[in-house]
Structure formats: C-alpha cells, structure tokens
Amino acid sequence: MNRSLPPLTGRGELIQDAVQLVAAYPKTALTVDCVIFGFEENELKVLLIRSDLQAYKGLWTLLGDVVNESEDLNEAAYRVLRERTGLNDIFLEQVQSFSAPGRHPGGRVTTVAYYSLINVRHHKLRKLDNEVHWHNLESIEAMGFDHKDILDVCHQRLQRRVQEHPLGFNLLPDKFSLRELQNLYEAILDIKLDRRNFRKKFFSMDFLIDTEEYEVDVPHRPGKLYKFNFQKYQRNQKKWFGIDF
Amino acid sequence: MNRSLPPLTGRGELIQDAVQLVAAYPKTALTVDCVIFGFEENELKVLLIRSDLQAYKGLWTLLGDVVNESEDLNEAAYRVLRERTGLNDIFLEQVQSFSAPGRHPGGRVTTVAYYSLINVRHHKLRKLDNEVHWHNLESIEAMGFDHKDILDVCHQRLQRRVQEHPLGFNLLPDKFSLRELQNLYEAILDIKLDRRNFRKKFFSMDFLIDTEEYEVDVPHRPGKLYKFNFQKYQRNQKKWFGIDF
C-alpha cells in the first residue's frame, strides 16, 4: 500500500518514520479459516466444528485460528491443519479474504480463506475436539459468521482447480480404483461422467501407475488399483492455452 | 475463524463476550493494493507511483491505501481506483492477500491485492499525483515492499482469466479493430497468435458488433471497427467442463 490519500502533498516529502505511519492506521484482527475437504462413501465432505461463540450457538463453522504476531498466512493455515488433523505436508491453497466490517460479532476480524484436501483415513482428529465432524457438503445449510459464503467460494475454487491439476488424488488413498477416482470427480463437480471416456482421459494423461493389485471385499468384480505418479506429473507441467469463454 | 487452540477445553463452554475475545487478538494494519492494467501502443501497462517511504526511496509501488474502519475490502479497492483514475464502474477482482511479517518496514501490514482493467484514455490522473505513471509491464524490475511479487501474481491471474472471460475489452476503446484485440491478447499472454484463427475464434463467439466504421489515420488499409456486445455475453454465460491438466 501507499500513502493515505486525503493529505496528498504533491512531491518530495518522504516519510522517514514508517513505524509511526503504520501505528496510526486502523487495525484489524487477522485469522485464517480452512475449508478442509475429504472424500468418503462417494461424498465430498468438509471438516467443521461447532462455534464456540454464544452468538452462534449450535452452528457449525470452519476450522480457523488467529494468525500469530510473527506468522505468515500460509504458516498459520498449515498450523491449523496440523493441529486439527495431525497432517503435515498437505495440499493447501489460499483462496481469498473476507473482511466485511460486521462479519464477526466481536469487532473487525479479517479472515483469509484456504482450502485443503486430505485423505480422511490418514488423520486422527484431536481427541479433545469432540465436536469436530465431517459433514456432507450437500447437507450444509446455515453456518456461523460468513462461513457458508467462504465454503461456497472455496468449493467453486476446488471445482475449477481440479480440472486444471490432478489435485483429486490428495483425497484418495494411496491405491485407488478408477471407479473411486471417477466417483470423486463426480462428487466434486456434481455431474455425471461417461465411464469409458473418463478412463480414456486419465490413461492418456499417463500418470497412473498400475499396481497389479485389485480391490478386495467388493461384492462384484474387483477393479485394478492404481497409484498416482507425482514425479511424472511434476516433470511434465503442462503449458496452457486456449481461449475458451 | 474459531477458538485459539492451546487452551482447548473439550466442550460446552461458550464464549459470551465476543468483543473481549477479539480484543485480545494480535492486530494488523489492513491495506488494499491495486494492480491497474492498461493497454497502449501494443504494450500491457501498469499504473505505478513512487514510494513515499524513505526506506524505498526512488522505487515504484502499486497504488494502494489503508482500509478504513468500517469499509469492506472491495469498497476500499474501488475507492483507490476512483481516487486515482476518476473511474467508477470498473472491472476489479480480488486476487490474494500478502501478510509476511516483514513485508512493511513500519510493522505488520496485511495487504489484499486486486487487479483492475481500465482504458487508459478514459481517465485523467489526479493532478497532484505527478509521480503516477504508466509503466511497461516488461520493463518493471525492482519495486518497493513485496509489490513485484504482487504484480507477478496478479499478472498470472489476468492471463488465466482473460482466457475464460472476455475481460480484455475493458482495456480497449469502445470501438476497436480485430488487430487491436489480437495485439491485446498477445501482450497479455506474451505469445503470438495466428491471425486467421484468432478472427475465426472471436467471430464464432458472436459477441462482436460490426459498427460499419473503419480505422482512420493508419498507414495501411484500415480495419473494420467493432464493439463488444456486453449484454449478449452476460446472457450466455458459458457452462464449463473439460479436464485439462
């Protein structure tokens, strides 16, 4: 940012004391809120906690926390994930900030929204947080604060990203069948896909590793299990063009 | 956001006094910074001002300002645009926030980055701001604060968006030739495009209005001038799918 506008003085007068300048600015509390997506039983899920504010009693909210004094935004978001899920190296993306003056009953609080994709099997919820639960994305209605808006914006971002990058794998177990993969895409995008074309598409991208293993305990012909070839994907980061309004 | 983590107490104890809660949070100053893109002489431009901080003497910075006490982020960003360019109803999009603890020499300042597209002919720079100038995007090197990073991120966002929505028209005069349009896309995306295919593409999208007028004062055969059919575009907001890593 730059100088506050009204006292524009033309040219030349440089501000010596930046600390004094910033001290005079209005201040806001700063938080991060994480939309943590998971996938289970062919449904897209979100991890929510009950609001601890009387004002939102009974309502669900996103997992978030205050950003500490000398902490960057990403650090804070990773910390929230780590503290809540025990998971460390996770996909995480900043989405956007929300700062409507009335969005928090306690005063001005600016929040930076993130979303994250985790494998619901790989984490253990913190014991004490017995109000932390996975929710079906579809079934979520009212939430505390403006968290429903944040959730919707993050879901839209996910829908978009998952078509540009193979992020979906973060939600799946290490080994997965193509049907699971397709169910995942259908759940995220909320559409039906053609099975043969879906397979063709993913095979042609050529970063599925055939494990030569098969599903077990399914009440029908078991499908082959694949792994995602992260290395190959990272080597071939696709160039990108095509006007497409 | 939700409760601060360390003193997790299990369940049940709702916070009555949200104001007291927020009062105890660390605070940050909050600003918006606008990357204002323009297009002139076939070059993508950005509007910059000289830093008014001694610490960044001589360096260029984005146009920004503090977010006022009861102002939302978008309001603040529109205000910056209005105050700097005199323009009111302009395309503007929030990109992301930057809050590294050391990013401002005066203490913690969180900034929310926006980008905006304006027609360089439609505005008059504020008289007093005689250090506000258009810069060739290509030629920008060091900047004050972390503004070069912000600029780069916003440019990437623009490159992406301009292929999903016909935003480019915001940078052009009301009437424009197809060559100007192509030059614009080539400047934004920093690539060469095939002239015939480019024309085909845009004609097939069918929101160019033929004005039956032609360029004047060009040292060669003049091209036809077109207008952009905003209404038609808004009616046909395209649905969207195609996995495309």
Added chain:
DNA sequence: TTATATTGTGTAAAAAATACACATTTTTGT
C-alpha cells in the same frame, strides 16, 4: 448355478484446433 453388480474395452461421428497463402485496400514515397 444363476442372478447381480461392476469391470474392462473400441470405434465411429462430431466438434474444435491448427496450419497455412493470396488477393485486396489503403498510405507513402518517388
């Protein structure tokens, strides 16, 4: 053994993207 459920597979048609060249129109310079 049969019914059920799901996997695995290929081709044809349609749509979209790409590569590519020449005649036309205007201005500028002689």
Added chain:
DNA sequence: ACAAAAATGTGTATTTTTTACACAATATAA
C-alpha cells in the same frame, strides 16, 4: 501516376479432441 509497403480479409484441409455408445468378462451373493 505509379510502385512499394503494410496491413486487412478470407477458406480449406488436417489433426486433435471430445463425445456417444454396447457387450463380454469376472467376481460375489443367494
């Protein structure tokens, strides 16, 4: 007046991508 320069305007063939669509094979459950 003419020639040179510069850019416009236009169409087709090829390749690539997307879409639509059906049946045999394999495993489990009854």
